[in-house]
Amino acid sequence: MASDPPAKPTTHSPLDGRTPRRERLLGRGTWREAKYVAELLRAETVGGAILLVAAVAALAWANSPWRNGYASLRDTVVGPSALHLxxxxxxxxxxxxxxVFFLVAGIELKREFVAGDLSDRRKAALPIAAAVCGVVLPAGxxxxxxxxxSNGDSAGELGGILRGWAxxxxxxxxxALAVLAVIGTHLPSALRSFLLTLAVVDDLIAITIIAVFYTASVNLLWLLAAAVPLVVWRLLLKARVTNPLVLAAPAVLAWVCVHSSGVHATVAGVLLGLxxxxxxxxxxxxxxxxxxERMEHRIRPFSAGFAVPAFAFFAAGVTVVGGGLxxxxxxxxxxxxxxxxVAGKAVGVMGGTWAVARFTRAELDEDLSWTDVLGLSLLAGVGFTVSLLVGELAFGPGSERDDHVKLAVLGGSLVAALLASxxxxxxxxxxRLVEARETADRDDDGIPDVYETQPRDPA
Structure with a gap:
């Protein structure tokens, strides 16, 4: 009879004399969680493809002989002037x-905080630390x-440049999820969940930055007025009212109030989602x-299939010909x-993950490698939608510097995606080889046996 492998050396706590157990970072989740992430990846693959088509179409039109038509379409004014819309x-x-995009992000955040990884402080520490470091280091x-x-530029000009720090x-x-879905079809679901949670926390930080640092002035009366439709929205949902036309009324009113307050209107989407x-x-x-879950599934197709691609189409049309590049x-x-x-995101996310492992009792799951974390850290450098939005807020839509920043966002995201790939x-x-062995080991219920074993206690 084979003897058990020797146990790893452990340390004893001076507080209680017990042997602490090492927490596993990025351990295998549940089968339900793995299926949810797989379904989300399939949806985001389609949305990412549409987003890419929209961005390429905008670039092609903006650099064609008909570029004036693109600018004319983008700058066409519509909406009631009486409401300043x-x-x-x-x-x-x-x-x-x-x-709408941030509404979906708000719902994802709420689900993560209540029932997802962010509801467990131990599991939440990793994506939160990685996301925070992945914001601070790129900004720095x-x-x-x-x-x-910009050595030699005046203080005023440098101050204008530094408005783009976010x-x-x-x-x-x-x-990011679309790239992962294409190149990482057999990566463990824990890695995919980590990237998803990291991106969700990243969005929360981004919308906070927009609300705090890119709001010139605030009309408190309009901001207070937004509380009324937000309360109505909440009460309707608590009463299980799900009619889209009924829910649209307080949602639109909340958006109008937030827009009129001077705070960027996307904040209304996050508040509605939360x-x-x-x-x-x-x-x-x-x-x-x-x-x-039902609301997210209803709204996501519109967000991923139309709302975000439409924004990308109007934001990514930068003229490269004629010396722009x-x-x-x-x-x-x-x-x-x-x-x-390219560098800030990779080092920040990787460094935040390493810090959690270094300064806590946690260690990377034995089934994973730090090379996996490096790949995801590089992939976190794919910034597009929110980066383009912050660029417009920092330098003004259509300005020369905004166009330069858009090219940098596109180029930097492409380099990050290639390195991650x-x-x-x-x-x-x-x-792929590991998954082939696990998938073959199934019962009649269709669930891999590895998900039916008792999970390791992370405590």
């Missing part, structure tokens, strides 16, 4: 359609890089679908964005 189509896409690298490159801080959920009721017992039941390569803000996305494709081949 006579906005260009580009502004409607940024302020209106992106509010932007400031340092832009300051060094541009490289956001990870684009649709693009007010959607979430029942933990229903969320965790494998055969039940909660109200939040050369000018962008010399712009300190554009250089800072590129460095922040090199790392993750190698790991994907490894996990």
């Amino acid at each position: 006579d906005l260009s189509l580009g502004t409607w896409a940024a302020d209106g359609l992106l509010a 690298l932007f400031v340092v890089t832009a300051t060094l490159v 541009i490289p801080t956001a990870t684009d959920i649709a693009f 007010l959607v009721p979430v029942n933990r017992e229903v969320e965790e039941a494998p055969d039940r679908h909660s109200l939040a 050369a000018a962008a390569s010399r712009d300190p803000a554009a250089i800072g964005v590129t460095v922040g996305l 090199v790392v993750l494709r190698a790991r994907n081949r490894h996990y």
Whole structure:
């Protein structure tokens, strides 16, 4: 009879004399969680493909002989002037359609905080630490890089450049998950869940930055008025009212009030999402679908299939011909964005994950490698939707520097995605073999046996 392998050395706590157990970082989740992430990846793959088509179409049109038609369409003003809603189509896409995107993000956040990884402080520590470090370091690298490159510029001009410090801080959920779905078809669900949770926390930080740092002035009366339709929205959902036309009324009113207050209107979307009721017992039941889950599934196709691609179409149309690319390569803000996305995000997310393992009793799950974390950290540098939005808020839509920053966001995201692909494709081949063995080991219920074993206690 074979003897058991020798136990790993452990340390004893001086407080209680007991042997502490090592918490596993990025351990295998439940089968239900794995299926949810797989379904979400399939949805985001489609949305990411549509988003990419929209961005490429905008770039092609903006650099064609008919580029004036693109600018004319983007700047066409529609809406009632009496309500100060006579906005260009580009502004409607940024302020209106992106509010739908942030509504979905708000619902995801609520579900994560109530029934997901963020509801467990131990499990939440990792994505939160990684997300925070993945925001702070890119912002810091932007400031340092832009300051060094702009050596000799006046203090006023440098101050204008540094308004873009938050541009490289956001990870684009649709693009990042779409890339992961294409190159990481066999990666463990824990890695996919980590990227999803990281991106959700990233969005929360990004919308907070927008509300706090990119709001010039606030009309408190309009902001207080927004509380009324928000309360009505909450009461309707608590009463199980799900008619889209009924719910649209308080949602639109809340958006109008927030827009009129001077705070960016996308904040209304996040607030509406966070007010959607979430029942933990229903969320965790494998055969039940909660109200939040049903709303997310109804709204997500519109958000991923139209709202975000429409914003990308109006935001990504940058003219490269005629010296635009050369000018962008010399712009300190554009250089800072590129460095922040490619290097800042990778080092920040990787460093935050390492810090959690280094300064707590946690260690990386034995089935994973730090190379996996490096690949995801590189992939976090894919910034698009929110980065383009912050660029417009920092420098003004259609300005020369905004165009330079857009090119930097596109280029930096492409480099980050390519680097992540090199790392993750190698790991994907490894996990394809592992998954083949696990999938073959199934019972009649169709669930891999590895998910039916008692999970390790992370405590």
